[in-house]
Amino acid sequence: MWEEITVSQYIIQFLEAKGIQKIAGVPGGTILPLYECLAASNIHHILARHEQGAGFIAQGMARSSGEISAVFVSSGPGVANLITAIADAHRDSVPVLIFSGQVPLALKGTDAFQELDTESMVSSIVKKIYAIEDPTQIPIVLNEAYALAMEGKKGPVWIDLPKDIQMSRISISMETFSNEFSIQRHFSVETENSIEANSHSIHEFLKQWNEYLCQAKFPLLYIGGGAKKEYKRLRELVNQYQIPVVTTLMGLGIFEKEDPLYLGMMGMHGTIGANEALGVCDLLIAIGVRFDDRAIGNKDTFCPDAKIIHIDIDANEIGKIRKPNLSIKKDISDLIPFLLEDRLHNEFAYLKKSRNEPILNQIQTWKQIPESHPAKELILGLAEKIPNEDHFILTDVGQHQMWVAQYYPFSKPTQWITSGGQGTMGFGLPTSIGVSLSHPTHPVYCFTGDGSIMMNLQELATLREQNLNVKIILMNNEHLGLVKQQQDLFYGNVYSGSQFHFHPNFSMLCAAFGIPYLLWENDQNQDQDHLQTILAQNGPSFVEIKVPSEWGVYPFVPGGKSNQEYILELVKT
The missing domain is CATH 3.40.50.970 (Thiamin diphosphate (ThDP)-binding fold, Pyr/PP domains)
Structure with a gap:
């Protein structure tokens, strides 16, 4: 009919x-x-x-x-x-x-x-x-x-x-x-380099994978957001092979910060250990990454002595920035069971003890380099006040984003959501609303800056209307912080267009939107229970934290430089 x-x-x-x-x-x-x-x-x-x-x-x-x-x-x-x-x-x-x-x-x-x-x-x-x-x-x-x-x-x-x-x-x-409604038509991207992995190509890939590993003196895993769905098995892979690992901004949470083989985030604002390891590794295994400029710095000096293995679901990304010595177009979910096979592990295991001891010692040396920054204490202090492990952390884009990325103790990658490739200010508030709509029982904590929050401020009305469990944490330095930082470093302290000369009253704004507000003076020994209460209550809330504009994000790799040419600067408070 x-x-x-x-x-x-x-x-x-x-x-x-x-x-x-x-x-x-x-x-x-x-x-x-x-x-x-x-x-x-x-x-x-x-x-x-x-x-x-x-x-x-x-x-x-x-x-x-x-x-x-x-x-x-x-x-x-x-x-x-x-x-x-x-x-x-x-x-x-x-x-x-x-x-x-x-x-x-x-x-x-x-x-x-x-x-x-x-x-x-x-x-x-x-x-x-x-x-x-x-x-x-x-x-x-x-x-x-x-x-x-x-x-x-x-x-x-x-x-x-x-x-x-x-x-x-x-x-x-x-x-x-x-x-x-259930008809599915499938697509594949066809390029000159697009070769669907089959059983034969997987066998050849695994053979060469094993050969490269056995030859390497300092292998390093480079993991991005494209691999985060397999974070549990990637943790197993790192533990099984005892290979050190770095991640991109989008790959945060795949490995826990306290993992002895995890060197942290790499790139423009990456850890010293992660960026130094990229300079000395002789085999780089890239999984679910784009080799973007914020991660690799100067592509011509990136991992200069390393052979490169690239695993990615998108053939267009393989060889786009750096030509690999070995690659495969494959979803990591389909490939990782083969990488975890006992046969591969056993063939590689005999090399571990003699080869990995100096690597592990070097990793510990890098990890012991002190990270002295007042933002670290602030972020870790806020993390202690967030009451529920089953929660989401979002950011807008700016200095606050990098501080959260550097210091927040993520337990899994699904917990972390940020704008990576485009770096879009105004992302945080409305995206937090969407996260909370999909997960109404999970608290959502949105770190933002005074520049970013104004770009989609109108969605506070949507947040209030939907009465969602979203907590806005505004780190207010009255500037476009990353812009000011670059003007400090490279433009002779000429603050053109980076300072706000009018500052909205966020307390009154929150009152207008019907959202509970707290001004948190972190350095004045305020009642700790008050902060924890407003972060734990049901429904939306807004916490404003005044941050000195002198705080920067360090380490900092200037554009066009290699990842080992980072700037370290003690921040004056």
Whole structure:
């Protein structure tokens, strides 16, 4: 039996069938047909105060759950406002389905009210954009888009819907209706270097892996966010092979800070041990990483004496920055069982004792270098006040982000969410809302700065409206701190555009939004119970901490320098 339903009805039923329970968005004229159908569904809509906020809310749901989220926006300014959040999702491989309204087909290309050429504007920041012109395309497009967002290296997929297309009716066979929602079409990125790993190539890879390990005097693992889902088995791998390890910003939490083989975060603000190890290793094993500039510094001097093994799910990343001696395009989840095989372990084990003793001694020497910084005491003190181990830590972008990355004792990588590749200020608050929507029983702690918080401040209204368990921790130094730090170091202390000359009263702002507020004077021996109480209470809360603008983030590797050319500076308080 056949039945006619509108494209909008089909989209909503598809999303329901895929388990989408919450959608963030901001409506407008060209997407109202879809909103009309949304109102009749069981999906809960989160009305953001800005489309960028809606995009980051969707990101928070996807980043914390590992599943696809969705966002609705209208055409024109709705699309333009959303772009920053989707560019951020694309760089950090976050699966989001975007549904944007568009002017009716007859008006496309006429500079109609709130018309933008969405397809040309967003094509470089999504895995694919579908500009729908035929309503009968929708069943196939939805299944393709859903599969594509989750396949391989995850990412956003955009569907642009003219208003008349949303209202068009399509004929659906009710006997096969439910089956259509489970159709999966698979995609692979085809490049000259794209070779799907098969049993033969895995065998050859393992043979060479073993040869390289046996030859190496100082092997080093370089692990990024693309591998965090396998953090338990990666910990086993490091323990089994006794290979030291460094991680990227996005890989924090894969290894616990107290692990004797873990040297910490590498890169621009990485630990001395991590960056020194990169300079002396003779075999670098890179897993789930992009070799981005913030991590490797000067690519020409990065690991100058090391052979490189690169394991990544995306063939486009292999050889893009540094050509590896050995590589495989493979999901680490599929490869790591082979790496943990007893045969490989036993062949390598006899070398451990004689070779690893000087390595382990050197690691301990590096790890004992003191990290003297007042931010360390502050972050660790706040960590002690956070009452629930099963929680999320988010940051905005800036000095506060780096201090949290350097010092917070993450127990697992799923606990840590930040903007990596794009480094988007304004990320923290709305993304925290999305995380809390997906995990309502898990406290969410959002570290932010006085520059970042203002960029999506309007979402405090969304936070209050949803009454979520999000705690905002504002580290206020009345500056754009990282900008000021570079002006201190490289621009003769000329503070052009880095100092705020007007300072909002955050206490009054929080009162206006109905959110409990505390000004925490960390250096004045305030009642410790008061801070712990406001962080532990249900619902949103806001803690402001005054931070001296003289505090910097160190170590600091200047742009274009090697990771061993770091600046160390004792901070004057």
